[in-house]
Structure formats: C-alpha cells, structure tokens
Amino acid sequence: MFFVQDWDWYFISNEEFVVPHGGHTLLRRYGSLFKMLKALHPIIDWDESKFLMMGDKSFWDLKSNRRALMDLIGKEFNIHQVIYFVK
Secondary structure (H helix, E strand, C coil), X not given: CCCCCHHHHXXXXXXXXXXXXXXXXXXXXXXXXXXXXXXXXXXXXXCHHHHHHHHCHHHHHCHHHHHHHHHHHHHHCCCCCCCCCCC
16 A cells, blocks of 8 residues: 555555554454544545445445536636537
C-alpha cells in the first residue's frame, strides 16, 4: 500500500486495509477507515461519503449514486454542462 496524497485513502476498502496490511486492530478500535483517519489526522477535512462510495462495490449499481459522483466531479472541475455528439 503506497499513498502519495491524502485522497488515496478514499480508494481502499476496509477489507483491503485489513488484509494483508494488518489493519484489523485499528479498524476494530475505530470502526471504519473514516473514523480512524478523522481521529489520527484531524487537520484533514475527510469526506465520509467518499469512503462510503469506495467501500461498497454494490454502491455503484444505483443510478442515483453514479449521478452523485458525476455531480461531485462537475463541481470539483467547474463543469456545468456536458454536450454529447452523435454521428
């Protein structure tokens, strides 16, 4: 596990943190990666919803969740409208 940026944590599930990296004790103590990072790195403004998005693979089965991600990306990159071109 190699992290360059703080947001790299959003892309790891609880299961990936536990095996083979030995995070079981930390997860048992804090309950989730979000709670652990919030406690250990309180200066960083962690977004719990991003952990929820990445942690549960079935999360992406819902269109509303995919839409929420696109809205988040649009806001982050100041994208207001996407135009589709069809031949």
